[in-house]
Amino acid sequence: MRAYVIGNVTIDETIIVDSLPASGASILGEVGAHDLGGKGTNQAVVMARCGLPTTLVAPVGNDARAAVIRQRLQDEPLTTELVELDGKSSDTSIIFRLPDGENAIVTTTESAQNLSSSAVAAKLSAAQPGDLAILQGNLSHQATREILRQARGLQMVTAFNPSPLRPYFADLWALVDIVFLNQGEAAALTGATGNAAASHLLERGLRDVVLTLGREGAILANQRETIAVPAHPAIVVDTTGAGDTFMSVALASSARRNCRLDRLAIEHAVRAAAITVSRRGTQSAFPTSPELEALLALP
Numbered sequence: 303m304r305a306y307v308i309g310n311v312t313i314d315e316t317i318i319v320d321s322l323p324a325s326g327a328s329i330l331g332e333v334g335a336h337d338l339g340g341k342g343t344n345q346a347v348v349m350a351r352c353g354l355p356t357t358l359v360a361p362v363g364n365d366a367r368a369a370v371i372r373q374r375l376q377d378e379p380l381t382t383e384l385v386e387l388d389g390k391s392s393d394t395s396i397i398f399r400l401p402d403g404e405n406a407i408v409t410t411t412e413s414a415q416n417l418s419s420s421a422v423a424a425k426l427s428a429a430q431p432g433d434l435a436i437l438q439g440n441l442s443h444q445a446t447r448e449i450l451r452q453a454r455g456l457q458m459v460t461a462f463n464p465s466p467l468r469p470y471f472a473d474l475w476a477l478v479d480i481v482f483l484n485q486g487e488a489a490a491l492t493g494a495t496g497n498a499a500a501s502h503l504l505e506r507g508l509r510d511v512v513l514t515l516g517r518e519g520a521i522l523a524n525q526r527e528t529i530a531v532p533a534h535p536a537i538v539v540d541t542t543g544a545g546d547t548f549m550s551v552a553l554a555s556s557a558r559r560n561c562r563l564d565r566l567a568i569e570h571a572v573r574a575a576a577i578t579v580s581r582r583g584t585q586s587a588f589p590t591s592p593e594l595e596a597l598l599a600l601p
């Protein structure tokens with residue numbers, strides 16, 4: 303089985319500042335990290351580090367940043383299918399980090415918003431029935447809907463993470479098999495939390511619903527059962543990327559065992575997410591391939 307993650311890629315530039323610039327001000331800062339980011343890329347990197355054959359389909363511009371993105375992706379055990387968009391800028395995040403560790407982030411989405419479903423269709427031509435199609439909330443409404451439809455047409459299993467939150471997500475449920483969402487997303491999209499949110503989504507035809515509950519762990523619900531798994535204990539340093547780690551490891555755990563999401567997949571996911579929250583950063587905080595290999599071998 304192969305996972306196709308269709309989503310965004312960004313270059314994340316961190317600048318360390320004493321305070322945020324006020325309107326009209328010009329301030330000095332220090333260069334911090336220069337990282338690869340974007341939810342699509344985060345999820346693809348973790349899935350690939352789990353040893354699952356993974357293809358990342360992501361849009362870039364034809365600019366200098368695209369070359370950096372290509373170069374950085376070569377360090378990961380991924381197949382990369384970048385769609386180069388003529389005249390567009392590659393997406394980037396500028397992260398202002400304050401001395402107390404708080405962040406203020408500005409992200410551009412020109413590439414993500416201009417990825418077309420026809421460009422993605424060409425990249426999915428080798429997909430087999432049963433392969434995973436994994437999407438998040440950064441692409442345009444129309445492209446997200448069409449790509450989910452194409453994936454269904456290819457008899458792929460569709461998994462969706464409705465983040466960053468957009469109002470149109472509730473239109474997509476009929477095209478989604480598996481959803482992963484946190485408590486805020488569940489409340490916004492279903493008007494409910496916990497088991498009531500899961501029931502709302504199952505009634506709309508989803509096969510598996512996974513609600514992540516931060517330090518409370520997670521719930522997996524389907525037509526047969528509801529399984530609650532507590533979070534794995536962690537000394538929390540930075541929770542950024544916890545949700546991406548969790549989703550990718552849960553999907554990879556079940557895909558590697560050729561089964562549907564189950565308790566073991568969620569147990570693997572909470573352990574992996576506990577590693578991510580115990581380290582600073584996003585991709586630099588993700589578990590490594592050897593860590594994931596050891597974790598996924600746990601019974």
Ligand code: ATP
Nearest residue numbers: 484514515516517519520533541543544545572575
């Ligand atoms: P983020 O946006 O920060 O990436 P999220 O909001 O999508 O995360 P959460 O529900 O906050 O998702 O966290 C995902 C998973 O990470 C949780 O289900 C849990 O397993 C783990 N996790 C999050 N916070 C903690 C914590 N304080 N201690 C241990 N595990 C945690």
